[in-house]
Amino acid sequence: MSVRSFDERKPVIGILTIHDGRKQFRGNRKNFRDIVKTGKELDIPVFVVTAKDLKLSGNQILGYTFVPETKHWVEQWFPIPDVIYNRIPLRKEEEKASVRRKIEECLAHPHIHIYNPFYFNKWELFAWLKKSPSTKSFVPATKRLTGYKALASMIQSYPSLYLKPESGKAGKGIMKLRLVDHERSPLQLTIQSPRKITVVKSASLQTIWRRISMEMGKTQYIVQEGIELVSHAQRQFDLRVLVQKTGKGQWLVTGIGARQAGRRRITTHVPQGGTVEDPEELLSLVFGREAIPGLMNRVKSNALLIARQIERASGHNLGEMSLDLGVDMNGSVWFFEANAKPMKFDEPHIRRKSLERIFQYSQYLFKQSKNA
Numbered sequence: 001m002s003v004r005s006f007d008e009r010k011p012v013i014g015i016l017t018i019h020d021g022r023k024q025f026r027g028n029r030k031n032f033r034d035i036v037k038t039g040k041e042l043d044i045p046v047f048v049v050t051a052k053d054l055k056l057s058g059n060q061i062l063g064y065t066f067v068p069e070t071k072h073w074v075e076q077w078f079p080i081p082d083v084i085y086n087r088i089p090l091r092k093e094e095e096k097a098s099v100r101r102k103i104e105e106c107l108a109h110p111h112i113h114i115y116n117p118f119y120f121n122k123w124e125l126f127a128w129l130k131k132s133p134s135t136k137s138f139v140p141a142t143k144r145l146t147g148y149k150a151l152a153s154m155i156q157s158y159p160s161l162y163l164k165p166e167s168g169k170a171g172k173g174i175m176k177l178r179l180v181d182h183e184r185s186p187l188q189l190t191i192q193s194p195r196k197i198t199v200v201k202s203a204s205l206q207t208i209w210r211r212i213s214m215e216m217g218k219t220q221y222i223v224q225e226g227i228e229l230v231s232h233a234q235r236q237f238d239l240r241v242l243v244q245k246t247g248k249g250q251w252l253v254t255g256i257g258a259r260q261a262g263r264r265r266i267t268t269h270v271p272q273g274g275t276v277e278d279p280e281e282l283l284s285l286v287f288g289r290e291a292i293p294g295l296m297n298r299v300k301s302n303a304l305l306i307a308r309q310i311e312r313a314s315g316h317n318l319g320e321m322s323l324d325l326g327v328d329m330n331g332s333v334w335f336f337e338a339n340a341k342p343m344k345f346d347e348p349h350i351r352r353k354s355l356e357r358i359f360q361y362s363q364y365l366f367k368q369s370k371n372a
């Protein structure tokens with residue numbers, strides 16, 4: 001490392017993940033590789049550190065860096081990081097007492113900044129957004145699916161419902177229940193798994209409920225008003241918005257992608273047959289070209305309202321999140337979920353900017369005094 005004057009001091013960044021007995025550490029290696037590469041380009045030291053190795057009391061810690069020549073991750077000693085970028089890949093791991101203790105230690109530390117301390121919980125997110133007049137209109141009606149009664153009252157109010165695991169991801173375990181008028185079996189339950197779609201039809205909500213509880217097992221679910229999303233060629237689509245803090249510590253939209261559901265699918269996830277699309281193209285097919293600048297600006301400003309409210313209500317400093325937003329035929333924006341550990345965006349222009357912002361925000365954090 002070169003000698004720098006005080007003003008040019010740069011943070012040391014640790015990407016936090018968890019240990020793996022066989023392959024050193026877990027997490028999306030391609031993502032970590034891109035971050036390390038960007039760090040080299042920006043001349044900001046960055047390495048991967050596992051929660052197990054994150055010991056803040058010494059002068060040095062063990063971490064991993066990627067060596068492009070050999071394409072290997074090698075273990076070496078690094079200085080204690082100034083900023084810890086939390087990329088623990090599984091909620092379950094983050095909830096373990098030993099890992100939580102490490103995160104709490106970073107939160108309480110006099111100078112170390114931790115960037116994105118915890119995963120979000122879907123139910124909590126809805127409660128947070130409903131608390132604020134600026135965001136409550138984005139939240140579809142939602143209840144905890146505690147039993148038959150909760151389902152019965154929701155289907156009376158809404159002819160289409162989404163049933164989702166409270167801590168789900170990638171569309172796993174999502175079901176849709178529709179009440180279709182003038183049919184012999186008006187209740188239609190769609191169960192989606194990566195391989196197949198199962199549709200169960202019945203006239204009895206009791207029968208449907210038995211099937212739903214079987215699918216749910218012991219998993220906590222929520223039941224939500226189904227939003228009629230915009231669609232093209234009979235495939236609905238929604239938006240993935242990446243929101244990050246900048247080098248000035250302000251929230252900005254880094255990019256917006258669109259995901260279009262596979263044929264007959266009830267969610268837009270790529271592993272479920274969804275495709276990556278250009279949001280402006282798709283939206284202009286629905287609303288016309290003239291409507292796009294106004295609509296996109298509204299999506300962006302709504303996304304920022306949502307990000308700010310989530311941060312405020314969470315009680316923590318957050319640096320980035322991705323939002324799953326829907327748009328209905330009236331052009332209204334709906335919130336489905338926020339992810340505290342955004343997945344890699346495949347769109348190259350979004351990807352590039354998102355990597356740079358991780359460093360710009362880390363630099364901002366580094367310049368802040370923690371107790372300010």
Ligand SMILES: Nc1ncnc2c1ncn2[C@@H]1O[C@H](COP(=O)(O)OP(=O)(O)O)[C@@H](O)[C@H]1O
Nearest residue numbers: 162168169170171225226227267268324336337
């Ligand atoms: N209430 C709803 N109305 C319409 N579509 C929905 C609703 N909830 C979810 N979806 C569809 O399912 C997708 C996944 O929902 P989400 O809550 O993000 O679950 P996951 O955590 O599995 O990603 C959304 O991106 C959207 O396409």
Ligand SMILES: [Mg+2]
Nearest residue numbers: 170171324337
């Ligand atoms: Mg989602």
